[in-house]
Amino acid sequence: MNTMTRIEQALEAALVANEGAGCPPKLAAAIRHAVFPGGARIRPQLCIAVAMANGDTDPALADAAASAIELIHCASLVHDDLPCFDDAPTRRGQPSVHKAYGERLAVLAGDALIVTAFQTLGAAGGRHPERMAHVLQTVARGVGTPLGIIAGQAWECEPRVALSDYQRAKTGALFAAATAAGAQASGGDGETWRALGDWLGEAYQVADDVRDALADPEQLGKPVGRDVALGRPSAAIQHGLVGAVEHFERLVQGAIDVIPDCKGAGMLRQIVRMEAERLVPKAWCANIEALAERAAVRAAERSAAPTQTA
Amino acid sequence: MNTMTRIEQALEAALVANEGAGCPPKLAAAIRHAVFPGGARIRPQLCIAVAMANGDTDPALADAAASAIELIHCASLVHDDLPCFDDAPTRRGQPSVHKAYGERLAVLAGDALIVTAFQTLGAAGGRHPERMAHVLQTVARGVGTPLGIIAGQAWECEPRVALSDYQRAKTGALFAAATAAGAQASGGDGETWRALGDWLGEAYQVADDVRDALADPEQLGKPVGRDVALGRPSAAIQHGLVGAVEHFERLVQGAIDVIPDCKGAGMLRQIVRMEAERLVPKAWCANIEALAERAAVRAAERSAAPTQTA
Numbered sequence: 001m002n003t004m005t006r007i008e009q010a011l012e013a014a015l016v017a018n019e020g021a022g023c024p025p026k027l028a029a030a031i032r033h034a035v036f037p038g039g040a041r042i043r044p045q046l047c048i049a050v051a052m053a054n055g056d057t058d059p060a061l062a063d064a065a066a067s068a069i070e071l072i073h074c075a076s077l078v079h080d081d082l083p084c085f086d087d088a089p090t091r092r093g094q095p096s097v098h099k100a101y102g103e104r105l106a107v108l109a110g111d112a113l114i115v116t117a118f119q120t121l122g123a124a125g126g127r128h129p130e131r132m133a134h135v136l137q138t139v140a141r142g143v144g145t146p147l148g149i150i151a152g153q154a155w156e157c158e159p160r161v162a163l164s165d166y167q168r169a170k171t172g173a174l175f176a177a178a179t180a181a182g183a184q185a186s187g188g189d190g191e192t193w194r195a196l197g198d199w200l201g202e203a204y205q206v207a208d209d210v211r212d213a214l215a216d217p218e219q220l221g222k223p224v225g226r227d228v229a230l231g232r233p234s235a236a237i238q239h240g241l242v243g244a245v246e247h248f249e250r251l252v253q254g255a256i257d258v259i260p261d262c263k264g265a266g267m268l269r270q271i272v273r274m275e276a277e278r279l280v281p282k283a284w285c286a287n288i289e290a291l292a293e294r295a296a297v298r299a300a301e302r303s304a305a306p307t308q309t310a
Numbered sequence: 311m312n313t314m315t316r317i318e319q320a321l322e323a324a325l326v327a328n329e330g331a332g333c334p335p336k337l338a339a340a341i342r343h344a345v346f347p348g349g350a351r352i353r354p355q356l357c358i359a360v361a362m363a364n365g366d367t368d369p370a371l372a373d374a375a376a377s378a379i380e381l382i383h384c385a386s387l388v389h390d391d392l393p394c395f396d397d398a399p400t401r402r403g404q405p406s407v408h409k410a411y412g413e414r415l416a417v418l419a420g421d422a423l424i425v426t427a428f429q430t431l432g433a434a435g436g437r438h439p440e441r442m443a444h445v446l447q448t449v450a451r452g453v454g455t456p457l458g459i460i461a462g463q464a465w466e467c468e469p470r471v472a473l474s475d476y477q478r479a480k481t482g483a484l485f486a487a488a489t490a491a492g493a494q495a496s497g498g499d500g501e502t503w504r505a506l507g508d509w510l511g512e513a514y515q516v517a518d519d520v521r522d523a524l525a526d527p528e529q530l531g532k533p534v535g536r537d538v539a540l541g542r543p544s545a546a547i548q549h550g551l552v553g554a555v556e557h558f559e560r561l562v563q564g565a566i567d568v569i570p571d572c573k574g575a576g577m578l579r580q581i582v583r584m585e586a587e588r589l590v591p592k593a594w595c596a597n598i599e600a601l602a603e604r605a606a607v608r609a610a611e612r613s614a615a616p617t618q619t620a
Contacts, residue, residue: 105467
């Protein structure tokens with residue numbers, strides 16, 4: 001079974017387990033809307049890839065770790081899209097959860113997804129309960145306080161924050177959890193593998209800033225130009241587009257360099273390079289100035305046109 | 311150490327563990343605001359009491375179970391108080407979290423509390439990892455979908471719901487988790503002890519409806535008359551006040567009757583009776599009609615006075 005199929009089946013199983021009789025139907029629908037159809041599923045893919053590089057000795061636990069991380073990522077998108085944060089009308093090319101189901105069900109769907117994530121993990125500890133406890137701590141560390149993605153989002157409520165601290169918490173923490181948890185699920189050492197997630201997470205956030213500044217909304221499936229509009233820390237704003245792309249390339253190389261020597265190292269390097277190309281195509285790098293100019297023109301057109309949020 | 315001291319210390323330890331260097335200070339403060347000072351801590355008290363009735367054979371796990379349940383209860387209060395739900399200006403006699411720290415930090419503080427709850431549980435599995443996994447499933451079942459408190463809150467977004475289903479999920483589920491998890495933490499049978507929480511949870515919700523209809527806001531530390539104002543299902547509305555108080559007394563007797571025979575049974579019956587008196591004093595029952603009349607006068611005065619939400 002390929003990794004993507006494995007991930008989708010594990011997510012489906014996690015949701016089905018909690019949709020039993022007596023569930024309020026709108027809440028169940030809002031939760032599904034948040035998880036399917038998915039985005040790139042990059043975090044669970046990383047988690048499974050690292051579990052495989054470590055021998056995949058407990059596939060059920062690796063699947064649970066990957067699902068937990070993706071469910072929590074989905075929860076964070078639902079809450080970040082709320083009117084009090086980004087007020088995003090769309091996500092993954094469809095209406096955001098609060099647009100489709102209302103703000104109350106968006107709050108509750110996010111909460112339920114966090115619970116389901118830990119429940120899924122807890123249920124997968126049958127063969128290796130100690131491993132499961134380690135994975136749970138790793139996932140919780142990537143999500144909560146002081147340094148997880150919730151803390152990262154909370155930095156937006158502080159008067160000042162260092163860009164790298166903000167990015168490390170807001171995005172890097174869950175990438176680091178994905179690689180560390182993947183290793184732990186297979187009995188490997190989480191700390192050795194955490195560095196790969198750290199580098200990739202920062203690269204991913206820089207790529208997101210570049211794409212936010214450059215891309216068409218149709219390509220991304222979500223509104224663009226939000227960082228500027230919301231006054232949010234952004235690599236593309238701080239370093240300029242050319243500087244941000246160069247920074248991205250250094251981070252990707254850093255990720256490739258910290259992959260530990262192991263049987264799966266070659267496959268993992270390949271995954272990192274492909275993901276880098278998907279995020280910031282080499283063709284963009286060659287034409288970055290022309291692209292920046294086109295993006296500026298589009299932004300000016302958008303701000304002149306009447307706002308569409310339906 | 312008495313139970314209340316034990317609970318407060320366990321909650322303090324759970325929070326301190328996640329306030330390390332690098333935590334956004336406003337988020338850390340909002341989380342503390344949600345947990346301290348506490349309310350009656352009835353759920354963790356029940357959890358510890360049942361753990362003790364089962365021999366208290368792993369106090370660290372019992373403390374973690376009690377803390378997890380109380381942290382999740384606090385999270386649910388923070389999210390229920392949000393503008394999109396009750397828009398409550400006060401809670402436990404102080405400003406609600408969203409009033410004190412803003413809506414964004416209230417969303418994130420609730421999220422972080424859910425994560426901390428499961429993290430606290432996961433960290434307490436050292437001596438009995440299998441017990442911990444059972445406790446985790448019990449807590450998750452009490453919180454999430456299909457029948458936990460999040461599902462209970464989501465019933466408010468459906469066009470119709472049976473009062474008893476709504477109350478069982480919104481309040482009863484976490485009480486049932488408290489008694490079941492307390493038993494499991496001590497190696498007892500969760501299912502045997504779940505019934506006590508079921509009865510008490512329903513009693514507690516009926517008491518809450520009665521107090522919402524009767525009490526002064528100064529006594530409760532939160533606004534009153536919200537069920538009517540928000541069109542929410544309520545025993546006091548459905549059965550009338552006299553009927554609701556009679557229903558409450560039947561539920562308390564039901565709780566006392568299902569306490570399994572064990573060394574701690576006498577102490578537990580005593581706790582249930584004291585809690586019942588705290589919630590709906592016998593003196594109220596004797597004068598329920600006069601009290602209802604006074605409450606109606608106060609409600610009329612409130613609706614005539616200008617709204618105060620500061």
